[in-house]
Amino acid sequence: xxxxxxxxxRFRAAxxxxxxxxxxxALLEGEPLVRHVAQAALASRARPVVVVTGHAEDAVRAALHxxxxxxxxxxxxxxxxxxxxxxxxxxxxxxxxxALVLLGDMPLVGADIIDAxxxxxxxxxxxxxxxxxxxxQRGNPVLLSRALFPALARITGDAGARAxxxxxxxxxxxxxxxxxxxxFDVDTPEALASKD
Numbered sequence: 001x002x003x004x005x006x007x008x009x010r011f012r013a014a015x016x017x018x019x020x021x022x023x024x025x026a027l028l029e030g031e032p033l034v035r036h037v038a039q040a041a042l043a044s045r046a047r048p049v050v051v052v053t054g055h056a057e058d059a060v061r062a063a064l065h066x067x068x069x070x071x072x073x074x075x076x077x078x079x080x081x082x083x084x085x086x087x088x089x090x091x092x093x094x095x096x097x098x099a100l101v102l103l104g105d106m107p108l109v110g111a112d113i114i115d116a117x118x119x120x121x122x123x124x125x126x127x128x129x130x131x132x133x134x135x136x137q138r139g140n141p142v143l144l145s146r147a148l149f150p151a152l153a154r155i156t157g158d159a160g161a162r163a164x165x166x167x168x169x170x171x172x173x174x175x176x177x178x179x180x181x182x183x184f185d186v187d188t189p190e191a192l193a194s195k196d
Contacts, residue, residue, distance in 0.1 A: 001088035002041060002069075004034050004104035005054025005077035022056035023186055024104045025063045032063035033186055036107035042067060043111035045118050046100050052088045054078075060104075080158030089149055097125065099149075101161070102141040108181035109141060117143045120173045128171035129161075132182040138165075138174070139182030 004024050024034040034051075041049045050070045053060050054077025061071060072091050076083040085101065092099045098121060100114060113132060121130040121143050130143040144152065144161060151164055165172055 001050045001052060001085075001091070001099055002034070002037055002102045002104055003052050003081060003084045003088065004037075004060050005052050005074045005084045005087075006081065006104075007055045007078065022059055025056070025059045026186070028107050028186075033107045034060055034104040035063050035067070037102055037104050037109065038064050038067050038069060040109055040111050040114060041100075041102055042069075044114035046114055048091075048093070050088055050091045051104075052084045054084065080156070081160045082155040082157055085155065085160060086153055089152060092146075092149075096146070097121075098129075098143050098145045100141055100143045103185060105186045106140055106181070106184065107186065108179070108184050110179075110181065113177055113179065113181060114141065116175050116177070117141065120175045121145075124173055126171070127173045128168040129165055130173040130175060131165065132177040133174040134177050134179065134182050137183055139177070140185075141182075 025032045028036060038049065038051065048070050050072060051064060052072055052074050054074045057073060070091060072087055074084045074087040089099060100117065102109065117130045117132065121127060128145045128148055132139045142161060142165070148164055152161060155161070
């Protein structure tokens with residue numbers, strides 16, 4: 001699932017009124033950030049690819065026009081990332097062993113990273129999650145086991161699955177990744193400019 005519902009307050013405040021409706025449609029190498037993320041997901045083995053929209057839904061949908069994606073709207077997006085995770089999980093088919101959570105503002109994550117997480121998870125079906133690790137720091141995306149879905153359905157606010165992953169420490173597969181892609185996100189126009 002691609003989380004593309006947030007309000008991106010810091011980016012919008014820094015960009016001013018002339019900026020985009022959401023940072024997810026800001027351009028990197030001529031394409032919207034969220035489109036980079038969606039194309040990486042579609043180039044990977046992950047299926048189906050579900051996009052959770054919220055703030056600036058029309059702009060996000062327009063940026064993803066023509067791609068074979070499933071869209072679901074989160075009307076509670078202003079309450080934080082947890083509501084988007086819950087909304088996305090509701091769309092995961094019952095025959096899926098887990099859900100890979102991609103952030104719409106991490107445009108450098110490629111299909112190779114996504115597939116490496118899937119491969120690691122497939123090799124340890126008892127694991128609760130798989131996460132990329134770069135220079136000792138966990139990054140994103142994260143693959144969450146169906147065993148975590150009931151607990152994920154109870155999270156609130158803007159913390160995401162961080163606390164659940166910390167509690168499941170021994171059951172989280174850490175996949176070493178030699179790429180800044182798993183820790184780089186776009187929070188400000190300056191961060192975006194540093195990659196353009």
